[in-house]
Amino acid sequence: MKKRHGRKLDWNNLRTYSEKMQWEKLFDNDPRKVICSDKFAVREWVKGKIGEEYLIPLIGVWDSAEDINFEKLPDQFVLKTNCGSGDVIIIRNKSELTEKQIRGYRAKLNYFLKMKFGYNTCELHYNKIYPKIIAESFIDSKSTDLQDYKFLCFNGKAHFCWVDIGRYHEHRRNIYNMKWELQEWHQYNYGIYEKDVEKPVNFEKMVMLAETLAEGFAHVRVDLYNVEGKIYFGEMTFTNSSGFEKIEPESADMMLGNLWEIDTSIKV
Known part of the structure; x- marks a missing residue:
């Protein structure tokens, strides 16, 4: 402070x-x-x-990034965790994604799943949220x-x-x-x-x-x-x-x- x-x-x-x-x-x-x-x-x-x-519109919910089947996702979507901030991944054209990028997104999402966001800034109510990954429709x-x-x-x-x-x-x-x-x-x-x-x-x-x-x-x-x-x-x-x-x-x-x-x- x-x-x-x-x-x-x-x-x-x-x-x-x-x-x-x-x-x-x-x-x-x-x-x-x-x-x-x-x-x-x-x-x-x-x-x-x-x-x-x-x-x-909700597209999917997962407990781990490894559970996400990118092939079944639409061309445009948004990935994020339910318990953090600043962890949004926006995909505007899925066809342009490389395997390396997908691996990077999985790693990033798993990192945010494990992070105890509430401890960083004492926003303790965030630590009581069971972490998940969600995919929503891309709105523009x-x-x-x-x-x-x-x-x-x-x-x-x-x-x-x-x-x-x-x-x-x-x-x-x-x-x-x-x-x-x-x-x-x-x-x-x-x-x-x-x-x-x-x-x-x-x-x-x-x-x-x-x-x-x-x-x-x-x-x-x-x-x-x-x-x-x-x-x-x-x-x-x-x-x-x-x-x-x-x-x-x-x-x-x-x-x-x-x-x-x-x-x-x-x-x-």
């Missing part, structure tokens, strides 16, 4: 969003967090809350770069939408409020997109879906995609970047912290 934010953590006076995130990681043992953070198990949660039509926007809409929700209400552009090349992020007004605060690790992002036509529908999924949680980030007007669920995250991404200016970190009500006397 001191290395990333320049100050020690005062457990008796948690005020900012980043500070409260540290409490969330260590003391909030809500079992629903495990289900909703599991990229496979959360599918049933989403199905029950908003409906199956918002799920990216024909007109624009695929954008990721991340709704920051407190007490079941969406307050901000982080729009990620170019996630796999020149990753940038713009932040909007629910009136789609561009915010001046930002996260240090992300560049700001130079152009204003167009508000989705069905933005209010996206907000409604995000808030339905966020219902009952003091804090959660709900990620959605919007592909040519079709809304897809991405994931739910309770510990954004482990609370280590610096938010600038610091007053914005405080503002977000004020939206997040936690009772630090309770160790649930």
Whole structure:
């Protein structure tokens, strides 16, 4: 915390969003967090809350990379584990894959399966997820770069939408409020997109879906995609970047912290 934010953590006076995130990681043992953070198990949660039509089609699930039969997979697909971050493998043209590349992908996936992601940053709920590999359909926007809409929700209400552009090349992020007004605060690790992002036509529908999924949680980030007007669920995250991404200016970190009500006397 001191290395990333320049100050020690005062457990008796948690005020900012980043500070409260540290409490969330260590003391909030809500079992629903495990289900909703599991990229496979959360599918049933989403199905029950908003409906199956918002799920990216599932192609397969495996316990080991050796179990994957690449010959039976479609030409385009996405591979990832259900319990990590940054482990996405996107295949846009299977016919171009070499045996060496496939071996490399298997090794990479097995590495992520064995990794205890939660220990690296004290996001301990990830360690309670039984690791699996999942394959999903590749979704793509024909007109624009695929954008990721991340709704920051407190007490079941969406307050901000982080729009990620170019996630796999020149990753940038713009932040909007629910009136789609561009915010001046930002996260240090992300560049700001130079152009204003167009508000989705069905933005209010996206907000409604995000808030339905966020219902009952003091804090959660709900990620959605919007592909040519079709809304897809991405994931739910309770510990954004482990609370280590610096938010600038610091007053914005405080503002977000004020939206997040936690009772630090309770160790649930």
